[in-house]
Amino acid sequence: MKQAAEKKAARVRVFSRKPILVVPSIPSPDRAPGFKVEFTSGDRRRQAATALTRPSSIGHDTALVLFRRDLRLADHPALDAACAGHERILPLYLHARDEEAPWQPGGASSWWLHHALEALQQRLSAQGATLHIAGGDSLARLRALIKASGARAVYWTRRYEPAAIARDTALKAALRADGIAVHSLPGNLWCEPWQLATAEGLPYRVFTPFWRKLRAQLPAEQPLPEAHARQWLQLSGSLPLDALELLPRIPWAGGLAASWKPGEAGAQELLEVFVDDALADYANGRDLPARHGTSRLSPHLHFGEITPRQILHALQARTQRMDARRRPDLEPYLRELGWREFAHHLLYHFPQTPTENFNPRFDSFRWADDNPAILRRWQLGCTGIPLVDAGMRELWHTGWMHNRVRMIAASFLTKNLRLHWQHGARWFWDTLVDADLANNTLGWQWVAGCGADAAPYFRVFNPHTQAAKFDPEAAYLKRWLPELAKLPTKLLHEPWRDPDALTNCGYPAPIVDLSATREAALRQWQALPPR
Numbered sequence: 001m002k003q004a005a006e007k008k009a010a011r012v013r014v015f016s017r018k019p020i021l022v023v024p025s026i027p028s029p030d031r032a033p034g035f036k037v038e039f040t041s042g043d044r045r046r047q048a049a050t051a052l053t054r055p056s057s058i059g060h061d062t063a064l065v066l067f068r069r070d071l072r073l074a075d076h077p078a079l080d081a082a083c084a085g086h087e088r089i090l091p092l093y094l095h096a097r098d099e100e101a102p103w104q105p106g107g108a109s110s111w112w113l114h115h116a117l118e119a120l121q122q123r124l125s126a127q128g129a130t131l132h133i134a135g136g137d138s139l140a141r142l143r144a145l146i147k148a149s150g151a152r153a154v155y156w157t158r159r160y161e162p163a164a165i166a167r168d169t170a171l172k173a174a175l176r177a178d179g180i181a182v183h184s185l186p187g188n189l190w191c192e193p194w195q196l197a198t199a200e201g202l203p204y205r206v207f208t209p210f211w212r213k214l215r216a217q218l219p220a221e222q223p224l225p226e227a228h229a230r231q232w233l234q235l236s237g238s239l240p241l242d243a244l245e246l247l248p249r250i251p252w253a254g255g256l257a258a259s260w261k262p263g264e265a266g267a268q269e270l271l272e273v274f275v276d277d278a279l280a281d282y283a284n285g286r287d288l289p290a291r292h293g294t295s296r297l298s299p300h301l302h303f304g305e306i307t308p309r310q311i312l313h314a315l316q317a318r319t320q321r322m323d324a325r326r327r328p329d330l331e332p333y334l335r336e337l338g339w340r341e342f343a344h345h346l347l348y349h350f351p352q353t354p355t356e357n358f359n360p361r362f363d364s365f366r367w368a369d370d371n372p373a374i375l376r377r378w379q380l381g382c383t384g385i386p387l388v389d390a391g392m393r394e395l396w397h398t399g400w401m402h403n404r405v406r407m408i409a410a411s412f413l414t415k416n417l418r419l420h421w422q423h424g425a426r427w428f429w430d431t432l433v434d435a436d437l438a439n440n441t442l443g444w445q446w447v448a449g450c451g452a453d454a455a456p457y458f459r460v461f462n463p464h465t466q467a468a469k470f471d472p473e474a475a476y477l478k479r480w481l482p483e484l485a486k487l488p489t490k491l492l493h494e495p496w497r498d499p500d501a502l503t504n505c506g507y508p509a510p511i512v513d514l515s516a517t518r519e520a521a522l523r524q525w526q527a528l529p530p531r
C-alpha cells in the first residue's frame with residue numbers, strides 16, 4: 001500500500017508544471033548570498049530521473065544559456081547542446097544596452113524586444129521554466145549568476161556585429177580564465193561568415209558568386225525540435241521585464257502592436273500564411289507594395305524567433321508534397337535570404353562599413369550640407385513625393401517598409417536630396433522593427449552606390465515611374481496618404497500637376513525638382529576620382 005501511494009505521489013510530481021523541487025539553501029561550496037534556487041522539471045519524458053536528483057549534486061552539472069538574438073526554443077543549437085550536456089539549465093537574458101554602442105537598439109526594436117522576451121517567457125513557462133532577466137555589466141552579472149548557481153558552463157548563439165564580437169570575445173576569455181566552459185554556437189545563419197571564401201581565400205565582395213557557392217551547400221539537416229531541459233533552474237532576483245524600460249513612455253506604438261505578433265508563434269504563423277498565399281507569385285508579388293507579397297519575416301529573423309534553416313525546410317517540405325507542375329519556384333525567395341547571408345558575410349569581414357563607405361572612392365563625394373528641416377520632412381513623409389511619403393509613413397506607423405519602397409525612399413534621400421546615407425541608416429535604425437546592422441548597412445550602401453556590389457550610382461530611382469509601374473491603382477498611396485485618396489489615380493502619381501487640387505487636399509508641393517536634383521547628383525558623382 002505504502003509503495004503504491006509513493007508511486008502515485010511521484011507521478012503527480014512528475015506531471016506537475018509547478019516546481020517539483022525547491023531548494024532554499026544549496027550546499028554548493030561557493031553559492032552567492034541573496035539568491036534562492038529552485039528547479040522545475042522541463043521534459044516530462046525525463047522527469048522521473050530528475051526527481052531523484054540529490055541536492056548535494058546541484059550546481060556541478062548546471063549550465064547557463066544566454067538568450068540574445070535567438071529568442072526561440074526550437075532549432076536552437078546552443079540551447080539544444082546545453083540541454084543534452086547538462087542536468088540543469090538556467091535560461092538567461094542579460095540586458096546591457098551600453099555594450100551595443102554605438103548601435104544600441106532603437107525605439108521600434110526595443111518595443112519588439114519587450115514583446116519577444118514576453119513571448120519567450122510564455123514558451124518557457126509551458127515547460128515550467130522562468131527566464132531569468134538581469135541588467136548591467138554582462139561579465140559581472142554572469143559571474144554572480146555562475147556563483148549563485150554553481151554552473152560550470154555558459155552557452156550562447158553567436159552574433160556578428162562588431163560590438164557584440166568584441167564583447168563576446170572578452171567575456172569568453174574572462175570566463176575561461178575563471179575555469180568556466182564557454183560554448184558559442186551558430187544557429188541564425190545558413191553559413192558562418194568565415195566559411196565561404198573566394199578561390200583566393202578572400203571574402204566575397206560580389207553577391208552572385210557568393211550566392212552560387214552558398215546555394216550549393218544549403219543546410220540539409222533537419223531543424224532541431226524544441227529543446228527540453230532535464231531540469232530548469234530558477235534563481236530569485238530576476239528583474240521584471242518592465243524594469244528594462246523597453247516600451248515607449250509616450251504611447252506611439254499602437255500601429256506596431258496592430259501590425260505584429262512578436263515571438264516564435266507569430267513567426268510560424270507568418271511563415272504559414274506566406275507559403276499558402278504569396279510564395280507561388282513571389283517573383284512578381286514581392287515588388288508590389290500594396291500587396292502582402294513578401295513574407296514579412298524580417299523582424300522575426302532579426303530577433304532569432306525563426307531560423308533560415310526552419311524556413312528552408314518548411315518551404316521544401318510544403319512544395320515537395322505538391323504536383324511538380326504546380327510547384328512554386330523557391331529560387332527568388334531563397335536568393336533574398338541569400339542577400340541576408342551576404343550582408344552578414346560583409347559585416348563580419350568589413351566591420352567598419354556601418355559608418356564608412358565600403359568603396360573608399362566615395363569618401364570625397366560632396367554630400368549636401370546637413371539640413372535638419374529637409375531631413376525632418378523626409379523622416380515624417382512630407383516631401384511632396386507620394387511614393388516616398390507613403391513609404392516613410394508606413395515605416396512610422398508599422399515599423400516596417402516594403403523593400404521596393406525602401407530602395408526608392410533611400411534613393412531619394414541620397415541622390416535627390418543628396419543627404420549622407422548615414423542620416424537614412426540612423427533613421428531606419430530607430431524606426432524599423434527589423435533594424436539589423438548587417439542588412440541595413442548593406443541596403444543603404446547598395447542604394448547610395450558606395451557599397452559592395454552596389455547599384456551603380458547613376459541608377460536614380462524615379463518615384464513616379466516606380467509608382468506607376470508597381471502601384472498602378474495607387475492602392476498603396478491611398479492607404480498611406482489618405483489626404484490624396486480622393487484624387488483621380490493618374491493624378492495621384494504626380495499630384496503637383498494640378499496645383500489647385502494639391503492646395504485643396506493639404507498635401508505639400510515637392511520639396512525638390514526631381515530631374516534637376518538628379519542631374520546635380522550625377523555631376524557630383526562624375527567629379528569623383530577614377531576607380
Ligand SMILES: Cc1cc2nc3c(=O)[nH]c(=O)nc-3n(C[C@H](O)[C@H](O)[C@H](O)COP(=O)(O)OP(=O)(O)OC[C@H]3O[C@@H](n4cnc5c(N)ncnc54)[C@H](O)[C@@H]3O)c2cc1C
Nearest residue numbers: 294295296297298336337339340403434435436439440443
Ligand atoms: C535602405 C534599405 C535598408 C534596409 N534595412 C534593413 C534592415 O534594417 N533589416 C532587414 O532585415 N532588412 C533591411 N533591408 C532589406 C529588405 O528591405 C528587408 O529585409 C525586407 O523588406 C523585409 O521584408 P520581408 O521579410 O517581407 O522580405 P522577404 O522578401 O520575404 O525576404 C525574406 C527575408 O530575406 C531577407 N532579405 C530580403 N531582402 C533583403 C535584402 N535586400 N538584404 C538583406 N536581406 C534581405 C530578410 O531577412 C527577409 O526577411 C533594407 C533594404 C534597404 C533598401
